[in-house]
Amino acid sequence: MAQAVQTRGPVTGTAAARTRRKKPFLLDLYSTAVGKKYVMAITGIMMIGFVVAHMIGNLKMYLGAADLNHYADFLKHLLYPLAPKGVTLWLMRAGLLAALVLHVHAAYSLTRLNHQARAVKYQGPRDYQVANFASRTMRMTGIVVALFLIWHLLDLTFGTVNTVGGSGTFVREDVYQNVVNSFNRPVVAIFYILANIALGVHLFHGTWSLFQSMGWNNPRFNSWRRGIAAGIATLVVVGNVSFPIAVLTNVVG
């Protein structure tokens, strides 16, 4: 395809190309915008898998303290005795952390790219036709989820803020009681609900979008993508939001 193209002298105002250094293969792929979107989609799928499994696992809460705590203990014994206790869980955590870091890095650098691509904004009002609330707030909902994630880990994993402004003590093995103590603080419960709605909005666009980004396109199934996205988003939000409500209404507690 190496057809010689005569480079013309600069016409007034012709856009200049951004130059890109050649890098090792995978880094080179990641340095393109389309490559970053593959990474966003793949890391997104990993995190969707986690979020859905996390929600389903937590439904054990409705079976009582013993069941939930038993489930938490089971997670530590994944693949045990093949792998030592806790190792599989830590590997999964490491994978998720890596996915999160890549996802956020790609989001950050694509956002910068997109701002550069329209350095001078439209001066009159825009009239969007199909871009919806979800697609236009991916950055905001993403940031809300990230902030929530930090709180959530400090609250229920490390226990640092588990009883601040509430009652009881944090006991690592008593997952059930920790959850109840946390959600008995209405402000925490409300933040938890809002953050999950933000996550749902993120997934409503993200789960649809990832099919496009990966090029998983089949005219027979394309119409299902919206439904799949709405289904996953609803499943996650309804499941997760039910927990604080159950605690506040004393269904769980």
Next chain:
Amino acid sequence: MSHHLQNLVLKIWRQTGPNDAGHFESYRIDDISDEASFLEMLDVLNERLIADGKEAIVFDHDCREGICGTCSLMINGQAHGPQKGTATCQLHMRTFRSGDEIVVEPWRATAFPIIKDLMVDRAAFDRIIEAGGFITADTGGAPDANLIPVPKPVADAAMDAAECIGCGACVAACPNGAANLFTSAKIAHLNLLPQGQAERYSRVEAMVDTMDQYFGSCTNHGECEAACPKGISIDFIAMMNQDYRKAKFKNRKALART
């Protein structure tokens, strides 16, 4: 029966050159036939400006029948204005009412610098086409028609992609200033056909990498499809993403063999 629009207020972007800051200027105009096209309305306005000894508004146009892709214009915040599936030249004044205020801006993208007023330089699209938007021609006698059989659905899909007139509305409408719809249409209309297969993967890699040097990234908003005067589907973007992914790996293997 034609009807005339009165008291239209046009808020039009004026900019003397690429480095000028530019500003909106308001013009009042009366007695515009609702059968006039949007560009004809601008012609009338320009005649009046010239008669008053003022400088005419610069805007792009050529065929005025929706096939060349030269006209542009962001009209009331929509690329090619409020009518679906048409270019600015096919937009008629009957879409507006007397007394309307109409805001007219050029396409805005760093890759499309403003030349003057409403005219932008879309040479970045040419760079993408030069990178691979062609089939390396065989020399020799002209082949017989229909020598290469093409299944009907494939021919139809390639034709849908080939409808792209390269106007740049997709870039203008995209909140990110991405050119994925244009590039994917130009790739698809060759990559779908048997004649395009030999260069299929080198084409997609070269064209996407060139696109990457000028434009923003796709968030799958779908604004491009909605703005496209030819209604080109974002399914082509998914096809491009798939071919690019395959190309990156295939081309690497092919290179390793040489």
